[in-house]
Amino acid sequence: MNSPYMDTPTASPLSPSNATQPGESLVRVEGLSKTFDLSASWLSRLLSGRQASLLRAVDGVSFTIPRGATLALVGESGCGKSTLARLLVGLHQPSSGKVLFDGADVHQSIRNDANGALARQLRQRVQMIFQDPYASLDPRWTVGEIVAEPLLEHGLASPGPALEERVGALLQSVGLSGSDRARFPHQFSGGQRQRISIARALATEPDFLVCDEPTSALDVSVQAQVLNLMRDLQRERGLTYLFISHNLAVVRYVSDSVGVMYLGRLVEWAPKARLFASPRHPYTRMLLDAIPKLRDTGRARTPVQGEVPDPLDPPTGCAFHPRCPSANERCRRERPILIGDETGVNAGRVACHAVEEGRLSG
Amino acid sequence: MSLLEVKDLVVEFPTRRGLLRALDGVSFAIAPGEILGVVGESGAGKSLTGAAIIGLLDPPGRIASGEIRLAGERIDQCSEVELRAIRGRRIGAIFQDPLASLDPLYSVGQQLIETIRTHLPLTEGQARQRAIELLEETGIPAPGERINHYPHQFSGGMRQRVVIALALAAQPQLVIADEPTTALDVSIQAQVIGLLKRICHDRGAAVMLITHDMGVIAETCDRVAVMYAGRIVEIGPVQQVIHAPAHPYTMGLMASIPDLETDRERLAQIDGAMPRLDAIPSGCAFHPRCPRTLERCRRERPELMAAGSTRAACWLHATEAEAEAEAAQ
Numbered sequence: 001m002n003s004p005y006m007d008t009p010t011a012s013p014l015s016p017s018n019a020t021q022p023g024e025s026l027v028r029v030e031g032l033s034k035t036f037d038l039s040a041s042w043l044s045r046l047l048s049g050r051q052a053s054l055l056r057a058v059d060g061v062s063f064t065i066p067r068g069a070t071l072a073l074v075g076e077s078g079c080g081k082s083t084l085a086r087l088l089v090g091l092h093q094p095s096s097g098k099v100l101f102d103g104a105d106v107h108q109s110i111r112n113d114a115n116g117a118l119a120r121q122l123r124q125r126v127q128m129i130f131q132d133p134y135a136s137l138d139p140r141w142t143v144g145e146i147v148a149e150p151l152l153e154h155g156l157a158s159p160g161p162a163l164e165e166r167v168g169a170l171l172q173s174v175g176l177s178g179s180d181r182a183r184f185p186h187q188f189s190g191g192q193r194q195r196i197s198i199a200r201a202l203a204t205e206p207d208f209l210v211c212d213e214p215t216s217a218l219d220v221s222v223q224a225q226v227l228n229l230m231r232d233l234q235r236e237r238g239l240t241y242l243f244i245s246h247n248l249a250v251v252r253y254v255s256d257s258v259g260v261m262y263l264g265r266l267v268e269w270a271p272k273a274r275l276f277a278s279p280r281h282p283y284t285r286m287l288l289d290a291i292p293k294l295r296d297t298g299r300a301r302t303p304v305q306g307e308v309p310d311p312l313d314p315p316t317g318c319a320f321h322p323r324c325p326s327a328n329e330r331c332r333r334e335r336p337i338l339i340g341d342e343t344g345v346n347a348g349r350v351a352c353h354a355v356e357e358g359r360l361s362g
Numbered sequence: 363m364s365l366l367e368v369k370d371l372v373v374e375f376p377t378r379r380g381l382l383r384a385l386d387g388v389s390f391a392i393a394p395g396e397i398l399g400v401v402g403e404s405g406a407g408k409s410l411t412g413a414a415i416i417g418l419l420d421p422p423g424r425i426a427s428g429e430i431r432l433a434g435e436r437i438d439q440c441s442e443v444e445l446r447a448i449r450g451r452r453i454g455a456i457f458q459d460p461l462a463s464l465d466p467l468y469s470v471g472q473q474l475i476e477t478i479r480t481h482l483p484l485t486e487g488q489a490r491q492r493a494i495e496l497l498e499e500t501g502i503p504a505p506g507e508r509i510n511h512y513p514h515q516f517s518g519g520m521r522q523r524v525v526i527a528l529a530l531a532a533q534p535q536l537v538i539a540d541e542p543t544t545a546l547d548v549s550i551q552a553q554v555i556g557l558l559k560r561i562c563h564d565r566g567a568a569v570m571l572i573t574h575d576m577g578v579i580a581e582t583c584d585r586v587a588v589m590y591a592g593r594i595v596e597i598g599p600v601q602q603v604i605h606a607p608a609h610p611y612t613m614g615l616m617a618s619i620p621d622l623e624t625d626r627e628r629l630a631q632i633d634g635a636m637p638r639l640d641a642i643p644s645g646c647a648f649h650p651r652c653p654r655t656l657e658r659c660r661r662e663r664p665e666l667m668a669a670g671s672t673r674a675a676c677w678l679h680a681t682e683a684e685a686e687a688e689a690a691q
Contacts, residue, residue: 076547077518189635190404219403219574224618224629231628246548253620253629276622290552292577294604294621307517307550 032097072255133193144181191222364391371428402589454529471509481532519550598672608669
């Protein structure tokens with residue numbers, strides 16, 4: 001499976017191509033799981049009589065993202081959304097399942113790839129923006145060096161005036177000035193630093209950006225600047241985004257469709273308009289109800305109950321059942337699967353026995 | 363009468379490159395039983411205002427001028443010993459990170475009992491009984507058993523409940539809560555906010571709630587003060603400030619918040635960033651970013667003045683305020 005790609009990298013499935021048109025899926029995730037082994041060593045387990053402990057951070061997640069669209073993933077701490085982001089960009093190897101990028105199996109390609117050419121192509125086309133712009137930029141590098149690195153690393157430019165010009169253009173495209181090249185990250189505010197991260201991510205002209213809480217560390221007025229910028233860049237460059245956030249209001253602004261995660265599983269997926277107008281999963285409803293609102297909607301609110309359980313010891317059946325007002329015996333016993341349409345007017349998938357049986361409206 | 367009264371508070375930090383004014387003439391008051399929200403972006407001075415009131419300014423920060431009165435009595439000039447008697451007893455504090463507010467080496471019971479006995483004349487047994495009641499009141503299940511547990515045995519939301527119990531242990535008149543829910547997930551945040559609101563209401567304690575989350579303010583507070591570059595730029599009843607803001611900064615801030623109820627094509631944005639303390643613009647500190655700057659804004663610094671149903675520090679409202687002042691005379 002590896003030799004043809006090595007000899008003719010331009011024809012490889014990961015090279016930039018027009019294989020997928022706007023609207024077709026660029027990213028397809030199938031049954032993706034990641035399990036971390038948090039056990040003590042074999043010997044201390046034997047001596048203390050403790051069991052192995054496995055953390056299923058991501059558990060059988062499937063979704064697709066059409067080219068040029070934004071999928072947002074929401075959920076509370078520990079629901080596995082950041083692990084999923086890292087799986088998608090290849091920072092983690094999955095325990096099972098696969099990620100198809102433009103039709104090619106990302107992790108298998110990397111594994112079978114003797115000289116690393118495919119991994120390079122993947123990294124050129126898939127980039128990531130991290131949450132904390134204070135931690136993701138090297139304080140000892142100038143902004144020019146930070147933005148130029150991916151260009152040099154991928155052989156897209158060589159040192160010289162052309163490179164300088166390209167870095168300057170990238171900085172301008174994110175609203176900074178070309179003369180900022182010579183400055184260091186500490187001379188910039190949080191919002192400006194996040195712009196530098198975006199310029200760096202855009203350097204290799206990627207198709208797909210994975211953004212892990214890109215505005216969570218920013219003040220609201222700065223957040224608005226960065227969100228508007230990300231939206232403009234998406235339109236200009238036809239970018240596809242996976243946008244991870246815990247803030248549903250931000251998600252409503254940026255996304256086309258939304259996936260809700262709970263304890264490593266995708267519990268609901270729907271186009272944005274449907275998810276916000278008629279959320280179906282009890283967890284989605286609870287999340288939407290829990291957010292403090294600027295305007296009093298007058299709608300009766302379900303009081304929020306309980307907390308996210310220990311992911312090392314998740315509840316049986318549906319992981320949400322201990323907090324769910326509609327849980328019954330079947331929910332405690334049997335794990336619901338995600339059912340529903342992926343496309344069409346009734347697009348929307350939900351993993352809930354109560355919805356399936358019609359015990360819950362929706 | 364106001365329980366807390368802050369008047370022309372100025373906080374300065376002497377540095378090698380000169381004196382930095384982090385708070386410059388902050389004035390407000392909180393009535394007993396009232397919840398005042400303080401919002402603003404990083405560096406606006408909201409946490410510093412809270413720290414100055416409880417006497418926990420990090421050196422070399424110091425109160426350069428102004429007054430802080432608690433129930434009519436000045437507390438800004440108290441010695442450390444006097445302050446210690448006020449903190450915990452008359453002013454309770456809740457901070458963002460519950461893990462940093464609790465000692466990991468003592469059980470929550472030991473910490474609660476120590477706090478109660480420091481401030482109230484109770485025996486060990488009475489204090490323990492009181493600690494259990496407090497934990498129960500803050501919604502911790504099986505408090506009789508949980509009292510012996512250590513902070514690491516509690517989840518984030520439960521820890522913040524313990525911190526609230528600690529802050530309320532001596533029945534303070536004033537609670538200063540600095541970003542109490544920022545480190546918590548939304549589903550837990552709603553529970554903690556509800557608890558704080560109910561428990562302060564029941565006891566008639568005044569609350570100063572510092573946060574950057576307008577949603578939290580809208581659901582919790584009676585009045586809100588908006589801070590920018592070390593000053594209060596607008597203060598008024600919470601619904602008026604949110605729905606009919608008078609200061610251009612508040613207007614920009616409200617329009618830049620993505621909301622859950624409506625789809626928006628584009629968020630309004632305030633270009634630029636808050637000025638650094640060593641480069642505060644002349645006149646109104648917001649003028650370089652303001653879409654409605656007048657000539658006067660560059661020269662003269664506006665004080666808070668009547669502006670519709672709120673008070674705003676903005677020259678746009680000067681004529682209105684003057685007319686009202688004349689009418690009063």
